[in-house]
Amino acid sequence: MKNKALDIYELENIEDCIPTIEEMYKFKFEDREIQNVKNFDEFCDLIISKIDFENIESCTSQQAFYKLRNSLIEEKISEKEKIKLETKLTEIFPRKNRINLVKKVENNIGFKLNLLCPPNFISYTLIILSVISFTLVFINFKLGISGIVISIFGFYLGSRFGREIEIETIKELVEKITLENYLEVRTQKNTVNKSELKNVITNWFVENSGIEKEKLITATFG
Structure with a gap:
């Protein structure tokens, strides 16, 4: 049975994560280096091959x-x-x-x-305000921009003073x-444990791309 391909939005989510993963593991993809990658497993292998640190198998x-x-x-x-x-x-x-x-x-x-975040009802309210404000920009520019500024400021205050713990x-x-x-x-600096790294990277992409783990590891890139 042929594996289902990720849709364009899911691929864009993965692409949006690339600068962060490059910064986290201190490497840089070359131009078009990931163009021929067929699935997430190959993508993970490519990332690990780019991480130029000593391999030490400690947990x-x-x-x-x-x-x-x-x-x-x-x-x-x-x-x-x-x-x-x-x-x-x-x-x-x-x-x-x-x-x-x-x-x-x-x-x-x-x-x-x-670790800390604002209450869910505040986060949801700010998200709704952001969506409405973005739509209003095309109808009433000043009102839309005002709403966007308020929502951005609200997210800032929420991240600064939130006390909720989701885990x-x-x-x-x-x-x-x-x-x-x-x-x-890592206790030993500039080292990785490659035997655990694929699972760590996979779980990080699941958390940050919004794609379910089973779909991420089984779907193709198109």
């Missing part, structure tokens, strides 16, 4: 857990025996002082956790950190 998610745990201990946010994979993030980051505690960990660990446990946060900051959490 990155384990290193991410230790790095996170050490930060929580050093910042006196929690005690070692309380930091388990199943520990609830709401226990580590109480709502009252959540923003400051997350900032402390980020400053200690050296990168953003991207639940330390385990989920470790997985998120590993996907988004793979090189930074």
Whole structure:
């Protein structure tokens, strides 16, 4: 049975992710280098071949857990025996002082956790406002632009002062950190573990392209 091809919008979503993945893994595609790639498996293999770091087969998610745990201990946010994979993030980051505690960990660990967000009803309201405002630009330019500016400012405030946590446990946060900051959490700098890298890259594209994993790994590129 022939595998189904990704549609043009899904391919565009993957293309939109390329600059970020290049920056994350410190490489650059040559012009038309991905033009003849037939599917996501080949695409992953190409990405891995471009990553010019030493291959050391150590578990990155384990290193991410230790790095996170050490930060929580050093910042006196929690005690070692309380930091388990199943520990609830709401226990580590109480709502009252959540923003400051997350900032402390980020400053200690050296990168953003991207953990906090505004309530869903605010996010949905801002998305609807953005869509309506974009449409209004063609009808009433000033009103449409005003709506776009308000929605952008709203998203900024939401990202700055949001206190909601969409994931639940330390385990989920470790997985998120590993996907988004793979090189930074490696204990031995400028190294990768190629035996786990394809799965890490695949999961990152699933999170950022909006394409279901099964479809992404089985569909062709056209």
